[in-house]
Amino acid sequence: MFSISDIRLDMLATHYVGNKANGEDIYISKELVELESHELKSVLLQYFLTPFQEAASFHFWHASDLKLHEIMHFASAIFDNPDEFALQSANIARHLHEATNLPNIKSGEVHIAYFKGCPVDGKMVDAIGIYKTESKEKFLKINQTRGGYLFEPDEGVNPNKMDKGCLIFNIEREEGYRVHVVDKTNKGNEAQFWKDIFLKVRASADEYHTTHDYLKLCKEFIVDQIPGEYEVTKVEQIDYLNKSVDYFKKKEEFNKEEFEQEVFKIPELIDSFRKYEKQFEENYEVEFANNFDISSQAVKKQSRVFKSVLKLDKNFHVYIHGNSDMIEKGYDPQVGMNYYKIYFEEEN
Structure with missing residues (x-):
């Protein structure tokens, strides 16, 4: 982008x-x-x-x-x-x-x-x-006259649609x-x-574009696809995003099976990811190998758009960098509001 x-x-x-x-x-x-x-x-x-x-x-x-x-x-x-x-x-x-x-x-x-x-x-x-x-589209030009309005049919190019x-x-x-x-x-x-x-x-098909496109695939799957198939919290989504980026940051070579097991783990979720990957390849006319060299430059650039921020109304932004097990979500019926409980060892 x-x-x-x-x-x-x-x-x-x-x-x-x-x-x-x-x-x-x-x-x-x-x-x-x-x-x-x-x-x-x-x-x-x-x-x-x-x-x-x-x-x-x-x-x-x-x-x-x-x-x-x-x-x-x-x-x-x-x-x-x-x-x-x-x-x-x-x-x-x-x-x-x-x-x-x-x-x-x-x-x-x-x-x-x-x-x-x-x-x-x-x-x-x-x-x-x-x-x-x-492709040209028909539209109406509306011009004000002394006594009212004049409608004129015309056709032209829609600037929001490129052929x-x-x-x-x-x-x-x-x-x-x-x-x-x-x-x-x-x-x-x-x-x-x-x-x-x-x-x-x-x-x-160079390592920069392959890495860039695969991280884009991961983000779209986690943000757009998973919520439509499974009940996941925002914290769980952020956890998947963090695990995806962390894998690419710590590895020099991508291994598909290893990545799937480290990030998604659940067989049903892995199957869903593979189906989404095939559709992504068709839509963007790319083809991913099971193994490829990782571009650190592409990881650095793409990691900026992997938002690990939990936004709570307009009051709080919680940045989650790992270990989502330290966060619990609940609902307080007396107050009538949701809440998050965060565990930590030291306050800096």
């Missing part, structure tokens, strides 16, 4: 790409989109960046040589010389048109954006966004850049077009 609050949208080009297989043409804009309106920039930043805050990480790849990868070539030209943005945005649109050789791929506008100040792994880097809008997109961060160039991908319009074979045919990307 990355924050979008300080990211700047520097340039934007929009072209139209028809379906070449159906004989549809391409339209290349002669000018960039004007971005003087602060309100417009704000809406575009939300539209272009929000869907990628939880997106999986990929890299460009080529069967023989990354230098032959078209999108990577165009992106590198922009990163090396931003003055070529307009020229290379047109090349990206033409490449998309050439790749659209399946009759069921929808036509639409392609937007190429240039961002500055993207926070990635503690660094501020530039990024290039490529987006395609295929297809990718973000190319200017890091890890030799590995094919860090790339995040979104495709929410197609399933099955059609979904392969954007990711596999046009972008040609593969899921990142």
